[in-house]
Each structure stands twice: as structure tokens, then as C-alpha cells.
Amino acid sequence: MSSQQPTAPLSSIVQGRNPRTYFDPIEMADMEASVKANGVIQPILVRPFEGKLQIVAGERRYRAALNIFGETYEIPYLLKEMTDAEADELALVENIQRADMSPTEEAVAAAKILARYKGDREEAASRLGWKRQKLDSRLALMNCSELVRIALNERKIQLGHAELLATTTREQQDKALEAIIKNQVPVASIKQMLGQVSKSMTGAIFDKTECAACPHNSDLQTALFSESVGAGSCTRHPIQSAPMLNRQLWNRCAPT
Structure with a gap:
């Protein structure tokens, strides 16, 4: 030395x-x-x-x-x-450059950086060295429940699992998470099951203006995430079908 x-x-x-x-x-x-x-x-x-x-x-x-x-x-x-803000930004950038951070860890830290720049997403993405789409997709992961974020941090589930679960309610996420981990359910199976219980908005007669920014709108999911249930569907209102989804998870994926 x-x-x-x-x-x-x-x-x-x-x-x-x-x-x-x-x-x-x-x-x-x-x-x-x-x-x-x-x-x-x-x-x-x-x-x-x-x-x-x-x-x-x-x-x-x-x-x-x-x-x-x-x-x-x-x-x-x-x-x-x-300052605290400068330390937060530098720590996040250093972790991104040196080792593979969990996407949800990136999301939490990116939210702090975004606050520092008063909600300016273009500036926050630039400071992080990210494309705007990556910043948006990471911030959308904040829709994940705490248990789902922990599972992704600890590499118990894949990013695709978290992206799909983020489109449902947090109650639904927590109910499905146990089965996903226990039975090692692949991302493709979750995508298929969510597609079956999601409701098409094509024929909806209500005003869909607010749906454009709703995290449960599959059109928004498709733009943000690599995994989604496909365009034109709502993954929120099918919460009434939650028992069916969980039965599918347990019955299809349980060891025989």
C-alpha cells in the first residue's frame, strides 16, 4: 500500500x-x-x-x-x-456499475433520485445513465408488495414474476407468491394464468380515460415491462377471481 x-x-x-x-x-x-x-x-x-x-x-x-x-x-x-442526496446518487450509480443489483433495489433508490430532481424523469434517467424506459419500468415495480420485493431482492423469483405480479393488487400478489416459490412456477405459467383471469376492456362501456395511467392496464404494462398479459386487458378487477388464480397455481404446479 x-x-x-x-x-x-x-x-x-x-x-x-x-x-x-x-x-x-x-x-x-x-x-x-x-x-x-x-x-x-x-x-x-x-x-x-x-x-x-x-x-x-x-x-x-x-x-x-x-x-x-x-x-x-x-x-x-x-x-x-x-450531502445526503449526493451520497444517495453516487451510491446507486456505483452499485449499478459494479454489481448486479436487484431491480427492486434499483427502484427504491431511483425513486429517491427522482425526488431529488423534483419529479423530472428525463433528468433522473440521465443522472443514472439509464434510458427513460428503464427508469419508468423500475419505478413501476414500486407497485409490488413488500413481500414480492423481498423475494426478488433475494433472487427467489425472477424479474418477470415481479413484473407480472406488479400488475395485480398487493393482496393478490402476496397470495400468489407463496405458491410461486413453493412450486417454482415459471414466468410463462403466471403470464398464462393472469391472462385467463384478466378482463378485456375492448367492450367496456365506462369512461376509460383514467385507465391510461392505471398500473393494472395491460397496455401500460406492455410499454413498461418485458412481461405482460397482452394488450387491452385489466388485471385489477379480476381480483374477484383471485381464488381461481390461486387454485390454478396450486393445482397445476403442485408436485404429483
Whole structure:
């Protein structure tokens, strides 16, 4: 380590506002093996915080070093003054560039960035290095229930599952999630079942003006997500058919 590179004991560093809430055990094991063999080579980024240093980027390196060497380990760092909002933005961008974040983790963090830019989606997407469509699709995942978001964070379901479930009510999502995980239901099966219980809006006689921005409108889903039930359908009102959907999940996908 260069003598010009500052270091600090782990005991003087606190965890920051990391948008990542799930750390893959396999990836962490690889990180710890590397740190054990070589130490932490790349400095973490920190900012001054209540008399200590707060991590902005590099929490996985911090966690690995703490687990292997303990609080006395001197970790290399780069110090930068920044506000909470600046730290949030930099932490999100750093995580996106370095490792595969869960889409729902990206969604939660992107919502904070959007608030910073007062709802300007073009500016928020630009700051994140995303296309506008990606920002919109991530923010739409905020329609997922907490249990569905956790399941996607922990890689228990795929993005396609979450996209399809996000189009239904949160009550429906939670009821279906257990069966999906238990029986490892593929995305294609969920798409087919939702299509069967969704209601076509083609012949609807009510005013559909408000439907244009409704998260349960399959036309909007098709524009935002890679997985949807197809155009011209409503996935909200079929909640009355929820028992049928859940019976389909359990009966079709239960082990024989």
C-alpha cells in the first residue's frame, strides 16, 4: 500500500445509505477469499459523518474485511464531502456499475433520485445513465408488495414474476407468491394464468380515460415491462377471481 494512501481502522467507519439491501452469499464468500489473500486493495469511498467516516461506496469490501480481520484492520479510503442526496446518487450509480443489483433495489433508490430532481424523469434517467424506459419500468415495480420485493431482492423469483405480479393488487400478489416459490412456477405459467383471469376492456362501456395511467392496464404494462398479459386487458378487477388464480397455481404446479 502506498504511504500516500490514507487508511483508517474499521472501528472508525460506519455503514452508509447503501441502496443494496441483499448481499449474495456466494459473491460475499468470493470477496472474503480475495480480501483474506490480498487485503483490501481498492479504497472505499467515505464522507465525514458525526465524527466518523461513513461509507458511500465499497460496503462489500468493508463487510469482507470486518469479517476476516476485525475492527482493527486499516482499510484504505478516499474522503469526499457530500450531502445526503449526493451520497444517495453516487451510491446507486456505483452499485449499478459494479454489481448486479436487484431491480427492486434499483427502484427504491431511483425513486429517491427522482425526488431529488423534483419529479423530472428525463433528468433522473440521465443522472443514472439509464434510458427513460428503464427508469419508468423500475419505478413501476414500486407497485409490488413488500413481500414480492423481498423475494426478488433475494433472487427467489425472477424479474418477470415481479413484473407480472406488479400488475395485480398487493393482496393478490402476496397470495400468489407463496405458491410461486413453493412450486417454482415459471414466468410463462403466471403470464398464462393472469391472462385467463384478466378482463378485456375492448367492450367496456365506462369512461376509460383514467385507465391510461392505471398500473393494472395491460397496455401500460406492455410499454413498461418485458412481461405482460397482452394488450387491452385489466388485471385489477379480476381480483374477484383471485381464488381461481390461486387454485390454478396450486393445482397445476403442485408436485404429483
